[in-house]
Amino acid sequence: MDTNGAANKSQSPYGRVLLKLSGEALGGEGGCGIDPDKAAFIAGKVKDVYQLGVQVAVVMGGGNLWRGANGEKMGMDRTTADHIGMLGTVMNGLTLRDALERQDVPARVQTAIQMNQVAEPYIRLRAIRHMEKGRVVIFAGGTGNPFFTTDSAAALRATEIEADIVIKATQVDGVYNADPKKDPTATRYTQLTYKKVLEDRLNVMDMTAFTLCEENDIPILVVNFWQDDDLLRALQGDHSVGTIITK
Template identity: 50%
Template sequence: MYKRIVLKLSGEALAGDRGFGLDSQRVQEITSEVVEVRKLGIEIAVVVGGGNFFRGVAQQAKEMDRVAADNMGMLSTLINALALQDAIEKHDVQCRVMTAIAMDQVAEPYIRRRAVRHLEKGRVVIFAAGIGNPFFSTDTAASLRAMEIKADVLMKATKVEGIYSADPVLFKDAVKYDEITYMEILQQGLKVMDLTAVSLCKDNNLPMIIFNMNQPGNIMRVAQGEKVGSLVTA
């Protein structure tokens, strides 16, 4: 069982089958699992994306300035973070949203020592607004925050069972890797996370687990150390 984990959620995961916006039932399902993990005594922080509202590199942002588009994407992550916070606190678990872009009236500014203290006090911490800078994805933010708070593992929730040699939706003969190294991901150009995030994890020996979050109970299984999904190590 891990002591402290960072869970990376995509914005699309919160949209459910709708593909856009927030699906309240899906939010409840995810937060219920997060709460179960916290009640086991595991310290858990969440990094959430904003692709269910706006993505800086999406089609609708093609004609926009990249910096403006990425700033809009970072603000989208805050909407998701506040929705998760509300759902978590309905389970009588304290939760704090910390944002890399100053918005004092709705969330705390991200301060590393304060984030660690919240975790030590048993609160769930949600990191919003990426790292506060354009051109960096929430994957990179998850890697960075995991290293800053000295997490034992970075857990990335996806729509597939783990890491494959090719997209398993398009290629039925794609091979699943139970274990793989960061260098192999970089060499093979596998679309697991963006290259900056992978390189950060590699340079700092941070293990990562890619797993299917559409399977109920998987967040708990991974947090307890069960062999679920694909393990990535340096």
């Protein structure tokens, strides 16, 4: 059995978390390609969460390598374009797994698109068992279907594995009533309800993903992944950082 932080008493009110990261988080200049230094940085952040004693799952986008919507704009069949994007998420998943294992964090990649030579197929109970044994599970391949974003994949997987919370990792420190980059008077919400997000049309996740979290009563934490220890503080119940969205 793997020995690690997940075997220790949790230092968080959450027992199992799903972390949603954009593909651009791995990107090099201009958010494109794969930057090994960023992979190591992300792995370090995931390790910090892991060492809180919580079970960790990760969903990564593939926007640093390909976006299906862009392919469609160039005249490509949308289903084909989205399948290419799914393959990009597998590449990112393998990169993150390698970076985690370099930092002595056991990890597995499960993909919704079968490619048994490089990753396990997505099997819900196996994924849960991996987390119970203290392994980080990286879900790749989106939902396995075109026309769905990786936000939707994150909400779906979180529901299936009964995660206590979805962490939306961003470059801003929460949800604001206006764009803080454009409006200096914008204020950050510390807590929101699903209803308030919908009423005010606040940008949190795509509607399919958000509705899935709402219907299954899965809290969403929006937090700046890159800012010091904001992620750890938020996961330890500090509401002075990030924005928590609940019923």
